[in-house]
Amino acid sequence: MNKTEIPDSFLSDTDEVFSLAVDGMGGDGAPEIVVAGLALAAERHRGIKVLLIGDEAQLLPLLARYPKAAAICTVWHTGSTVSMDMKPTAALRLRQSSMRLAMDAVASGRARGVVSAGNSGAMLALAKIVVKTLPGISRPAMAAISPTIKGDVVMLDLGANVACDWRNLVEFAVMGEAFAKAVLGLPAPTIGLLNVGSEELKGDEKLRVAAEALRESPLAAQFHGFVEGHDITAGTTDVVVTDGFTGNVALKTGEGVLKMATTLLRRVFQNGLLARIGYLLVRRGLERMKEWLDPRRYNGAVFVGLNGVVVKSHGGTDAEGFAAAVDVAMDMVTHGFTESIRDRLSHMGALLSRQQVGQVRETAVPVS
Incomplete structure (x- = not known):
């Protein structure tokens, strides 16, 4: 798949549906543990397609080191990240963060689920506002x-x-x-x-x-x-x-x-x-x-009751x-x-x- 930056209009321009949107920058060991974990996941889930969101300057060299992850990932570049100590209200204002864009992908129907090892409070707030609860x-x-x-x-x-x-x-x-x-x-x-x-x-x-x-x-x-x-x-x-x-x-x-x-x-x-x-x-x-x-x-706590799958990985986990x-x-x-x-x-x-x-x-x- 193409590993170059995807424009902001990507979600509205493509008909491709990804299995998961992954916050590449969330967690203590990100982005390496994220990419290494996706390499392991690629062996377990045939046909999985991942929209990997984050700083391509950090993600692309890692994908070169983990070819199994590269084979299932398309990178959507953003330089904005929700830090582990950021307040949920501040995270809601970051509309181009890797976590927010992952939620947007699910809300728009371009991805069927989100996985992030990032800030729990911010993740719950974004899930409620962007993905929304089920009727x-x-x-x-x-x-x-x-x-x-x-x-x-x-x-x-x-x-x-x-x-x-x-x-x-x-x-x-x-x-x-x-x-x-x-x-x-x-x-x-x-x-x-x-x-x-x-x-x-x-x-x-x-x-x-x-x-x-x-x-x-x-x-x-x-x-x-x-x-x-x-x-x-x-x-x-x-x-x-x-x-x-x-x-x-x-x-x-x-x-x-x-x-x-x-x-x-x-x-x-x-x-x-x-x-x-x-x-x-x-x-x-x-x-x-x-x-x-x-x-x-x-590992993998789930926010249930939403209009999509939202999984929270422990921030300090490994691959x-x-x-x-x-x-x-x-x-x-x-x-x-x-x-x-x-x-x-x-x-x-x-x-x-x-x-x-x-x-x-x-x-x-x-x-x-």
């Missing part, structure tokens, strides 16, 4: 995959919405179910509402109303009910739904526990000759566990982690994630309408 979705949410004893679990919201009402939680359940289908390949993912207990009387009103609404919805057969914190890693359900404040705390706590366990194991196996011998005996098993829990495998974020985006694009949400919402419209709110509240268990 019937009041707020987009941040979703991601985490490991469990049984496999993987989808969690949302992870910080996009600190305060939520019952309707937001029901919408998150719809989006989480579609995400689990697209990325985990589950035909009928089970759904749990995170609560302080599994009993029906536990929790506040919004949780009980959301639970009642889900029991009356097309997702009723997949709704498990309330789950607790330990159920997340136990894999009790395939999807765990909560508000952004609780979800972010749970996510960061899980990351902290994993780091602590790794540190303690290292100390144990360094504590004397017998401990080192013991490490040699269990090394293969520990290496398998390390691979299973490798955070790069789970393998960025490729994993591209994997998530391609899974969602390939399996019609956005269309799946639209279809599910069309079947739940009556339940989420204003008329139905009163009916659902009347059947909810009262606060004790």
Whole structure:
């Protein structure tokens, strides 16, 4: 493909549709980790076409070093970048930034998804303003995959919405179910509402109303009910739904526990000759566990509920982690994630309408 600068009129002049628009300048290690990650992604996704947006003076030499990435990329030049510490309001004013142009590509239909390792707050703000939310979705949410004893679990919201009402939680359940289908390949993912207990009387009103609404919805057969914190890693359900404040705390706590366990194991196996011998005996098993829990495998948080696929890679990831974020985006694009949400919402419209709110509240268990 042509690796030269694309004029500003490109999106309106071409009929070509790209699989993904990639922010080439977002993230701590950009642009090299982005290009190196795309080289890995090129091996995994046949036919992928990437609109790579950023400073061509930096991107073109890297593409020359990574021919597999060069084979799938068309460069759209811009010298403007959203820095990692830029406020969302300032990012909104940068209309020619690599992140903004990637969002524009999706909004115009020239790309089916966005991947960026850039500023999270700016990315969410741009996604809301440029890509916009789906009809019937009041707020987009941040979703991601985490490991469990049984496999993987989808969690949302992870910080996009600190305060939520019952309707937001029901919408998150719809989006989480579609995400689990697209990325985990589950035909009928089970759904749990995170609560302080599994009993029906536990929790506040919004949780009980959301639970009642889900029991009356097309997702009723997949709704498990309330789950607790330990159920997340136990894999009790395939999807765990909560508000952004609780979800972010749970996510960061899980990351902290994993780091602590790794540190303690290292100390144990360094504590004397017998401990080192013991490490040699269990090394293969520990290496398998390390691979299973490798955070790069789970890189790629998704802003769900938008008119397009928007995937946020961790800013400090490496090439393998960025490729994993591209994997998530391609899974969602390939399996019609956005269309799946639209279809599910069309079947739940009556339940989420204003008329139905009163009916659902009347059947909810009262606060004790």
